[in-house]
Amino acid sequence: MGFKHQTNPIQIPVPGGKTIAEHFGIPSTGNSDISIAHMVAPPGxxxxxQTPNFDEWTLMVRGKKQVEVDGNKVILSAGESIHIEKGTTVRYSNPFSEEAEYWSICKPSFSIDLVNREEEI
Incomplete structure (x- = not known):
């Protein structure tokens, strides 16, 4: 088959009230080459x-998201995007008063084994 029409993305449970609907990736389609997910992160x-072993692109739909990378704080707003190269230490958050809605693309696919999250303090 030359295409995959995704009508039922996998809902991935995560702590902190963030929702993840993965359209393509390991849990949803078994694809380890790339993952594409729609996310909504609540205020706070x-x-x-983390220092992932994958490249990650974030495309903001609405709200704002804070990205701490290389000693900088980058604020992404709706219509903006960022690419974080694999091996870069990064922290994502939403310290703002509105939900942050965005798409995330990871290559290779997001995997808990590849994300390398630091322990919470």
Whole structure:
């Protein structure tokens, strides 16, 4: 078959109230080459620093998301995007008062074994 029409993305449970609907990737389609997921992060959400073994692209739909990378704080707003190269230490969060809605693309696919999250303090 030359195409895959995704009508039922996999809902991936995560702590902190963030929702992940993975359209393509390991859990949803068995594809380890690339993952594409729609995410909504509530106000106050954050995760620990991580140094993933995959490239990650984030495309903001609405709200804002904070990205701490290389000693900088980058604020992504709707219509903006960022590419984080594999091996870069990064922290994603939403310290703002509105939900952050965005798409995430990882190559190779996101995997908990490849994300290398630091322990929470």
């Amino acid at each position: 959400w954050g995760e620990p620093f």
